Amino acid sequence: MPDIDLSDSVAVTSDIHWVGFYDEEARLHCNPYLLIDGEDVALIDPGSIPHFPTVMRKVIDIVSPEDISTIIISHQDPDVCGNLAVMEDVIGRKDLKIFAHSNTIRLLRHYGIRSTPYAVDKNSYKATLKSGRALEFIFTPYLHSPGAIATYDKKTRSLFSSDIFGAVSKNWSLFAQGDFLKPMDEFHRLYMPSGSILARCMENLSGLEIDRILPQHGSILEGANVQRAIEHLKTLPCGVDIL
Numbered sequence: 001m002p003d004i005d006l007s008d009s010v011a012v013t014s015d016i017h018w019v020g021f022y023d024e025e026a027r028l029h030c031n032p033y034l035l036i037d038g039e040d041v042a043l044i045d046p047g048s049i050p051h052f053p054t055v056m057r058k059v060i061d062i063v064s065p066e067d068i069s070t071i072i073i074s075h076q077d078p079d080v081c082g083n084l085a086v087m088e089d090v091i092g093r094k095d096l097k098i099f100a101h102s103n104t105i106r107l108l109r110h111y112g113i114r115s116t117p118y119a120v121d122k123n124s125y126k127a128t129l130k131s132g133r134a135l136e137f138i139f140t141p142y143l144h145s146p147g148a149i150a151t152y153d154k155k156t157r158s159l160f161s162s163d164i165f166g167a168v169s170k171n172w173s174l175f176a177q178g179d180f181l182k183p184m185d186e187f188h189r190l191y192m193p194s195g196s197i198l199a200r201c202m203e204n205l206s207g208l209e210i211d212r213i214l215p216q217h218g219s220i221l222e223g224a225n226v227q228r229a230i231e232h233l234k235t236l237p238c239g240v241d242i243l
């Protein structure tokens with residue numbers, strides 16, 4: 001695989017971009033993504049306060065902040081959305097939509113946001129962008145938060161999976177290579193509640209046509225690695241199983 005310049009944004013497809021901060025000292029990397037669809041620009045899991053300057057610089061290389069119409073928040077963790085109130089200020093749009101589950105929205109308010117978030121669970125777990133592009137939200141309760149969701153973009157068959165399929169490793173790569181399952185196991189053992197809850201989610205995902213998985217930590221999975229990871233996580237003991 002050719003070297004990728006991680007100091008800039010990275011195009012995953014023509015309309016999906018990684019805009020994360022590569023911290024060489026960290027074992028846990030965060031992956032915010034930008035999805036561009038004509039008049040709509042969606043920022044997915046924008047990240048933490050310390051990551052904000054890098055994420056915003058990479059966003060600005062691609063679009064103007066005020067072009068961002070939508071922010072999708074998979075759950076309330078500080079690495080996922082600690083910068084949400086700052087991001088909201090910089091975007092400065094009254095019509096900014098923040099998509100999240102009700103169980104997440106209840107907690108998001110404590111970040112000091114001003115927008116009224118859109119509860120995906122009260123809107124059939126679906127959203128349609130102005131172009132007609134359909135986003136589906138998949139409820140993944142307790143993986144690892146009571147309001148956790150993943151986002152499925154039907155057009156590119158891409159799953160923004162949040163912490164699920166995340167990984168922790170000093171030797172991080174943006175796209176999976178080598179033995180990518182090992183660092184994935186370590187993350188799931190630490191952060192996911194139980195193998196049975198994880199397995200149920202994997203069964204649900206088996207019914208989706210997925211070309212790529214874009215997790216909030218770890219590496220992007222494509223091609224055969226998608227099914228390999230889903231099958232693998234169906235049987236992984238984690239959380240309370242190994243206490």
Ligand SMILES: [Fe+2]
Nearest residue numbers: 075077144163
């Ligand atoms: Fe999390």
Ligand SMILES: [Fe+2]
Nearest residue numbers: 077079163216
């Ligand atoms: Fe996370």
